[in-house]
Amino acid sequence: xxxxxxxxxxxxxxxxxxxxxxxxxxxxxxxxxxxxxxxxxxxxxxxxxxxxxxxxxxxxxxxxxxxxxxxxxxxxxxxxxxxxxxxxxxxxxxxxxxxxxxxxxxxxxxxxxxxxxxxxxxxxxxxxxxxxxxxxxxxxxxxxxxxxxxxxxxxxxxxxxxxxxxxxxxxxxxxxxxxxxxxxxxxxxxxxxxxxxxxxxxxxxxxxxxxxxxxxxxxxxxxxxxxxxxxxxxxxxxxxxxxxxxxxxxxxxxxxxxxxxxxxxxxxxxxxxxxxxxxxxxxxxxxxxxxxxxxxxxxxxxxxxxxxx
Amino acid sequence: xxxxxxxxxxxxxxxxxxxxxxxxxxxxxxxxxxxxxxxxxxxxxxxxxxxxxxxxxxxxxxxxxxxxxxxxxxxxxxxxxxxxxxxxxxxxxxxxxxxxxxxxxxxxxxxxxxxxxxxxxxxxxxxxxxxxxxxxxxxxxxxxxxxxxxxxxxxxxxxxxxxxxxxxxxxxxxxxxxxxxxxxxxxxxxxxxxxxxxxxxxxxxxxxxxxxxxxxxxxxxxxxxxxxxxxxxxxxxxxxxxxxxxxxxxxxxxxxxxxxxxxxxxxxxxxxxxxxxxxxxxxxxxxxxxxx
Numbered sequence: 001x002x003x004x005x006x007x008x009x010x011x012x013x014x015x016x017x018x019x020x021x022x023x024x025x026x027x028x029x030x031x032x033x034x035x036x037x038x039x040x041x042x043x044x045x046x047x048x049x050x051x052x053x054x055x056x057x058x059x060x061x062x063x064x065x066x067x068x069x070x071x072x073x074x075x076x077x078x079x080x081x082x083x084x085x086x087x088x089x090x091x092x093x094x095x096x097x098x099x100x101x102x103x104x105x106x107x108x109x110x111x112x113x114x115x116x117x118x119x120x121x122x123x124x125x126x127x128x129x130x131x132x133x134x135x136x137x138x139x140x141x142x143x144x145x146x147x148x149x150x151x152x153x154x155x156x157x158x159x160x161x162x163x164x165x166x167x168x169x170x171x172x173x174x175x176x177x178x179x180x181x182x183x184x185x186x187x188x189x190x191x192x193x194x195x196x197x198x199x200x201x202x203x204x205x206x207x208x209x210x211x212x213x214x215x216x217x218x219x220x221x222x223x224x225x226x227x228x229x230x231x232x233x234x235x236x237x238x239x240x241x242x243x244x245x246x247x248x249x250x251x252x253x254x255x256x257x258x259x260x261x262x263x264x265x266x267x268x269x270x271x272x273x274x275x276x277x278x279x280x281x282x283x284x285x286x287x288x289x290x291x292x293x294x295x296x297x298x299x300x301x302x303x304x305x306x307x308x309x
Numbered sequence: 310x311x312x313x314x315x316x317x318x319x320x321x322x323x324x325x326x327x328x329x330x331x332x333x334x335x336x337x338x339x340x341x342x343x344x345x346x347x348x349x350x351x352x353x354x355x356x357x358x359x360x361x362x363x364x365x366x367x368x369x370x371x372x373x374x375x376x377x378x379x380x381x382x383x384x385x386x387x388x389x390x391x392x393x394x395x396x397x398x399x400x401x402x403x404x405x406x407x408x409x410x411x412x413x414x415x416x417x418x419x420x421x422x423x424x425x426x427x428x429x430x431x432x433x434x435x436x437x438x439x440x441x442x443x444x445x446x447x448x449x450x451x452x453x454x455x456x457x458x459x460x461x462x463x464x465x466x467x468x469x470x471x472x473x474x475x476x477x478x479x480x481x482x483x484x485x486x487x488x489x490x491x492x493x494x495x496x497x498x499x500x501x502x503x504x505x506x507x508x509x510x511x512x513x514x515x516x517x518x519x520x521x522x523x524x525x526x527x528x529x530x531x532x533x534x535x536x537x538x539x540x541x542x543x544x545x546x547x548x549x550x551x552x553x554x555x556x557x558x559x560x561x562x563x564x565x566x567x568x569x570x571x572x573x574x575x576x577x578x579x580x581x582x583x584x585x586x587x588x589x590x591x592x593x594x595x596x597x598x599x600x601x
Contacts (some may be wrong), residue, residue, distance in 0.1 A: 026424060026504055027427065028422035028423035029420070029424065029504035029505065030421075030423075030427065030430055031420075032505070033416040033417065033419055033420040033508065034416065034417045034420040034421070034430075034433060035415070036413050036417075036473075037413050037414075037416075037417040037433075037437070037474050037479065038433065040413070040470070040471075040473055040474040041433075041436060041437070041440070043455065043459075044445075044452070044470075044471045044474065045436075045440050045443055045474075047451075047455050048448045048451035048452040048454070048455045049443055049448055049451070051448075051451035051454060051455065052448045052450070052451040055450070055451060062450075062454065108344060109339060111340065111341040111344070112341070114337055115335045116334040116337045116338070117334070117337040117338045117340075117341045118334065118338040119338065119341070119342065119343075120341070123341050123342065123345045124591065125587075125591075126345040126348055126349050127344075127345060127348055128590075129348075129349070129352060129425070130348065130352070130592060131529075132529065132531070132576060132579040132580060132583055133352075133533075133576055134533030134535070134557070134576070135533065135535060135553055136533075136535055136551045136554050136555055136572075136574070137533075137554065137572045137575060137576060138411075139352075139558070140554070140558060140568060140569070140572050141351050141352065141353070141355045142351060143558070143576070144354070144358065144561060144565070144569065145351050145354060145355075149367075150366065150367045152354055152371060155369065155370070155371045159370075184348065184351065187348070192591065213547070216333075226596070241441070241442075245444055245446045245447070247446055247535075247536065248535035248536065251535070251555055251558075251559075252554070252555060252558045255558075255559065266446045266447070266449070269446075269447070269449055269450070270449055271540075273449055273450030273453075274449070274450070274453070274540075279450045279451075279454070280444055281448075282449070283448075283450060283451060284451045286447050286448050286449070286450070289319075289447050290443060290447055290448075293442055293447070294442055297442060
């Protein structure tokens with residue numbers, strides 16, 4: 001490597017270097033190409049990530065000086081019922097929305113690759129459409145559908161002779177609306193992933209199973225599901241990470257309401273950090289959420305690896 | 310198929326097979342379209358409601374189609390809500406970020422795919438993947454402080470620069486460039502091409518489908534993004550559409566005709582892009598395994 005080659009351009013042709021392999025090493029070119037990303041990674045991931053870790057041990061409020069207070073934030077956190085509520089609500093939301101999202105995406109994808117269903121390309125556009133809608137607008141759409149005194153759903157319920165349901169004022173029903181809205185918005189992308197996987201399952205497997213007399217469910221259970229297992233893993237992993245990060249859609253749908261009963265973790269972090277300016281405490285919550293995300297990812301990788309072997 | 314029909318245990322007449330096919334075709338098609346109707350309904354209801362006058366929105370019995378269609382909500386959104394301002398703010402941010410995201414992702418993806426023999430390149434790839442574990446949402450407050458200390462608060466740069474790097478974009482290009490044989494790079498080197506020349510003159514033009522797909526994805530992410538603008542922008546004149554819409558929803562008394570109309574207008578650019586570039590957006594082979 002010559003000292004003059006300070007830019008990313010390399011001298012032409014392969015060069016022989018004593019003691020090195022036949023192939024010259026191109027050190028500066030990748031550095032030049034990835035340089036911008038390295039800087040961005042350092043500034044917008046490493047820096048705030050480290051700050052978050054440091055602040056979680058301080059009483060920083062965003063201005064002035066701060067003192068290290070050891071594990072006080074974490075101790076306060078584990079004794080704080082509002083934190084536990086946000087945590088359990090987030091986990092509950094993930095526990096409902098991830099399986100529902102999985103089942104819906106896989107069902108839709110299976111129908112869209114089936115040889116028997118008609119009008120598949122038009123239907124695909126319909127299912128894909130929610131992908132275009134921002135979380136905020138999706139929240140608006142579902143809030144409008146599930147309005148308590150003016151919403152379409154309660155109108156249908158009361159027309160059928162039932163009592164209007166408290167979609168906005170009952171915490172559990174409000175959570176169900178969030179789950180439905182999240183599934184509606186998330187199906188499109190997962191559906192595409194599943195369609196790609198389903199198309200890759202060799203046709204011969206199905207034909208052989210059909211000759212052996214396997215019915216449609218048996219073929220799905222014993223051929224399709226094992227063949228798309230890696231994709232299922234990916235979809236479940238991404239959906240659970242996404243569920244733990246849910247924020248924008250809820251902001252527009254019910255703002256974490258009624259009251260604070262459906263405040264998820266990100267909203268909790270946002271409100272403690274920005275509205276109460278308790279950055280030390282909010283950072284501690286962030287670190288806990290980070291540990292949860294890592295645990296989810298590692299747990300699922302472990303399950304996936306064990307099943308594969 | 311011909312070998313299969315002879316091997317089938319129960320040879321059927323053509324008529325019987327056709328009847329059986331129809332027998333499974335009708336319920337499957339019905340099921341598919343029932344689900345499609347369920348997915349389409351919220352959207353349709355929202356769209357049709359935006360054309361109803363305020364009085365009709367809350368009038369029982371509800372009617373599916375507006376009885377007295379009006380564009381009053383849209384006019385209001387245009388005049389009183391400053392729609393054009395938020396729209397152009399969002400457009401500027403989304404376009405700028407998209408161009409930069411595509412460039413940075415292509416260069417980084419190429420570096421990660423073609424210089425893998427260097428250890429730091431492999432480590433940096435793991436770092437990029439790790440960013441999916443540490444999304445902005447998780448570290449909101451420290452990120453805000455970084456933005457503030459960099460002097461990017463309330464600025465256009467603050468909206469653009471932090472969202473340039475995405476793991477998905479880098480990953481898409483890396484996967485693509487991995488599939489390009491190394492022989493092409495070697496041949497170009499032997500012909501005397503420089504490393505940057507190889508990338509810009511040979512590799513980048515080859516990756517056109519990825520460029521298109523990522524550009525559309527990136528535009529959608531930025532257009533619909535809520536979290537970054539939320540923490541970066543405080544001045545109402547600099548709001549993006551999503552933040553502005555959220556301010557209507559967050560109000561004590563929601564102005565529904567305004568909210569519905571403004572929301573409908575906010576999704577139009579993406580619908581347009583989707584119609585024009587459908588084949589890039591719904592291409593499962595490229596999308597597989599990617600998500601913001």
